[in-house]
Amino acid sequence: MLFPLFAIGEKMKGYMIFTGTELLLGKTLNTNSQFLTSIFAEIGIDLHKIVTVGDNAKRIIEVLNEVPSDVDVVFLNGGLGPTEDDLTKEALLEFLNLDAVYHQPTLDKILKRVGKKGLSGDLKVAEIPEGSIAFYNDAGVAPGSVVAKNGKHYFLTPGPPEELSSLMKNKIVPYLKENMIGTEKIYSRTLKFAGIGESKAEEKIRDLIKASNPSVAPTIKEGEIHFRVTAKGEDCKKLEVMVDEVSDKIIERLEDYYFGVDDESLESLVAEKLVRKGLKIAIAESCTGGLLSNTFTNIPGSSEFFDRAYITYSNMAKIEELNVNKSTLEQYGAVSENTAIEMAEGVFAKTNVDLAISITGIAGPSGGTIDKPVGLVYIAFKYNKQISVVTRIFSGNRLEIKNKVVKFILFEILRKLKED
């Protein structure tokens, strides 16, 4: 029998158990941990502890025994597959003294897929603890499930990240939110910014970060800063208004650096804008060496707006492909405003695009001088027949500098396209 997860005003307490010998041997990076903990944080479950153990039923039971009495939700991840090493469910059944029953939709799926003979091992995947609620796995086979006993809810979830992700987003998070009914609801939104440092951004909204409802939590992601605004209460409409109000304040104070919300990425927003406006782009990359092109072409359907790029690493390539003047390279150097301009003009002249971009700089670790240090980058844009150049010094190692340059350019394009 399941019971309501928590009463209003109380904070639900959580405990996470990851099972998998591969995690103890360093064979696999545990990305599920960050994924699940960030969901807990968003939903407002106060996580007590994370424990990782091997595929060993005795050890798993040992951990289940250690869970403190005031914990409400125990999340187990991994070990639901068909092999002998998959023992998480078996351990939970033994610990709770429960039997297993078949989850019919999963059983049907397995039987349909493989026929009926000789797969007793596989069939155990369709088992769930008696009295539990099952979550059908659209992305794989092993279902998720939740069973309530000893005043706690025990969740079993599959290990493969894509299965876990699908199950959490489509089934378990809605279930958790639903079952907080009569209690708190949660509404949250992530605001994304670029072109500004973490501490500078936080300084401007310190009062909002210190407030508790809505709460504002920063996360950093290579060249971007995200603020997650979360409101808690009983009335969904009210929560949305609360999040709207704080979001507006944040965006107002950091207006110059704001680019999107939630699942929006810088590159997807740029791509969307280019497609909507029917614009084509071409690029000349030197120090970023193909990273900007690669970022664009990671987007499905990028052929709609991405025409071509020249990765002109050598001086000869700059001269031959982009008609950069030899005298410009000699007089100002390959890393200079003049070279950047001539590269962009070269791309624009050779192609039939609306926006031409060029990048030249010093990604390091060597090649820097006092006048032109590692991280110095010139970026030229030719758009609406106008040329503009931006000069910036980026910090970090070679790969970090390349990444920051690309984020910066994406943000600049977005700004340019907004102005129209």
Added chain:
Amino acid sequence: MLFPLFAIGEKMKGYMIFTGTELLLGKTLNTNSQFLTSIFAEIGIDLHKIVTVGDNAKRIIEVLNEVPSDVDVVFLNGGLGPTEDDLTKEALLEFLNLDAVYHQPTLDKILKRVGKKGLSGDLKVAEIPEGSIAFYNDAGVAPGSVVAKNGKHYFLTPGPPEELSSLMKNKIVPYLKENMIGTEKIYSRTLKFAGIGESKAEEKIRDLIKASNPSVAPTIKEGEIHFRVTAKGEDCKKLEVMVDEVSDKIIERLEDYYFGVDDESLESLVAEKLVRKGLKIAIAESCTGGLLSNTFTNIPGSSEFFDRAYITYSNMAKIEELNVNKSTLEQYGAVSENTAIEMAEGVFAKTNVDLAISITGIAGPSGGTIDKPVGLVYIAFKYNKQISVVTRIFSGNRLEIKNKVVKFILFEILRKLKED
């Protein structure tokens, strides 16, 4: 007082504790966990459990109390910084009932850096438990340390991954190996393969994987498979011979797919070979969209061998930049052997390089047909005035396909350069 870590024939038992509220909130991906567990696996420490708790001294002490009595080594990671949230060392001191003493080299470093006034907070970073051995932190400030009590060795290690990595490789792993004296020594080597699937590779060396000394442990890394060969015993020379013998067997059975050992990466090996032979390359990328160029230019000094690349995404770009015939595109399509050949010939004709490579294919998710499915890729090489084409179908999503194509090409280049 420190004591020998274990007696011969016994296996050391380990326990890992990660501290950091950011890990419980999903703000940070815990990469230290995989890094440390893989080291434990290599050294031969049998890891009992991994526990992650917040920056909370009471909780950390609670976990220290839960460590089973048969554990020999307790590794604590994180929480050694100067802020109020950094409480790991304080918790361990309280738990072990030890005082803190200054680690003089670290204290000198801090004082030298910031002068003497008003940094009482910072100075706590230089503290270590009394009676411990300190490991000076070359990559940061907070030193690592180990102290022995209650029959266990407690290690404190810094949280920032680059500091942890440097400290483990240069100080703590050598210390651990050294202190197994009178007991087992360990020798290990990682062999790297590409161009073959995991199960097919494992099948060919199943007998060696089943053996225990040397042990052979597989790990998978996007498009590559690695086998770590580890021997244990008393005589270092003998261990090396044991690892040599098994390594030779593995390489012999998987000869066609072998490319390097330990820290060697596919791209660094290719780069090294190209530089040594004084060869220059140029590339025409269509479906990989700049990923191959970006992979090469991530290598410091790549300008020595990387001349330029054309990211010819549109048909027009293929015609204009590479002189691909319009009729070829019409008759065979952009994704065809003929187009790949003309692209490579075009690059070769326009540049002065020794090796020209072209790639055209369907990265998906759309664009596939029955005749030309998603994942179909044609790759042409023009080298030594000879043209060759390879056709392959790669599986996975858009990004996985791009990645696999690039690994495949790097491996092919390596093969070609070996033949000379």
